[in-house]
Amino acid sequence: MDAQAWDERYAASELVWSREPNRLVxxxxxDLPPGTAVDLGAGExxxxxxxxxxxxxxxxxxxxxxxxxxGARLAEGLDVTWVCADATTWQPPAPVDLVVVAYLQLPAxxxxxxxxxxxxxxxxxxxxxxVAHDSTNLTEGTGGPQDPAVLMTAADVVDDLSGLDVEVVRAERVDRAVTTAEAHRGEDRRTARDCLVRVVRR
Incomplete structure (x- = not known):
């Protein structure tokens, strides 16, 4: 989807995603001490x-x-800067302490x-x-994109970082409980498969 398609999707409802942060994030x-952070592909x-x-x-x-x-309306009074830019190329004016990429599902x-x-x-x-939808979510999980080209594994992401001086702290598939409302059965609990990669730059 391009920016216009996402604009249309975001304009069509009050919130596409929840107000709460991703639970894995x-x-x-x-426990990280606060500093400067970038949320890439931040959505709302x-x-x-x-x-x-x-x-x-x-x-x-x-x-x-x-x-x-x-997002800016929701964040009134908080220290958030909002930047409309391409997450694959944008750079901050100075190095930061943290970068979060949550469910930015792109081709390899x-x-x-x-x-x-x-x-x-x-x-x-x-x-x-x-944090992203894992490749195995397509067959073993629930929700998320149904296009295998935009799914990934932790190993894929670690391989993407080859040659960069980083310490891999965590790289694995994780399960995320998803609760959906079923019209006739009440709440239905399912499991989504995500990949999680955490590294520290040396």
């Missing part, structure tokens, strides 16, 4: 807003201005460009965290 980053900025509410100076980057405008070549670009934003000692 929140759990993984809860739920992770950037969460970071800012925990003392971070956050920048939310997305190519949908409609999504960013919605674009994904590689995005994650390598993300890591180069970091100061030495900075953290890169990626």
């Amino acid at each position: 929140a759990a993984e980053l809860a 900025g739920r992770n950037a807003i969460w970071l800012a509410s925990h003392g971070w100076s956050a920048t939310a980057v997305d190519f949908s201005q409609v999504a960013l405008d919605k 070549a674009d994904r590689r460009r995005a994650v390598r670009n993300a890591v180069t934003m970091l100061r030495p000692g900075g953290t890169f965290l990626l």
Whole structure:
């Protein structure tokens, strides 16, 4: 989907994603001391807003201005900068302490460009965290894109970072419980398969 298609999707509903941060992002980053952060492919900025509410100076980057405008209204009073730009090429004016990439589902070549670009934003000692729909979610999980070309594994992402001076802290498939409302059966609990990669730039 291009920026216009995403603008239309974001304009069609009050919120496409929840107001709460992704639970894996929140759990993984809860103990990091606040600093400067970039949320790449931020959408409506739920992770950037969460970071800012925990003392971070956050920048939310997305190519949908409609999504960013919605996020800015939700983040009133918080330290979030909203930037309409391509997540695969945009760079901050100075190195940052943290880059989050959550569910930026791109074909392999674009994904590689995005994650390598993300890591180069970091100061030495900075953290890169990626959470995405895992390739196995297509057959073993629930929800998410149904196009295998935009799915990935943790090993794919680590391979994308080859040649960069990073320490891999965590790279694995993780399960995420999903609760959906079924019209006749009440709540239906299912499992989504995600990949999670956390590295530190040396």
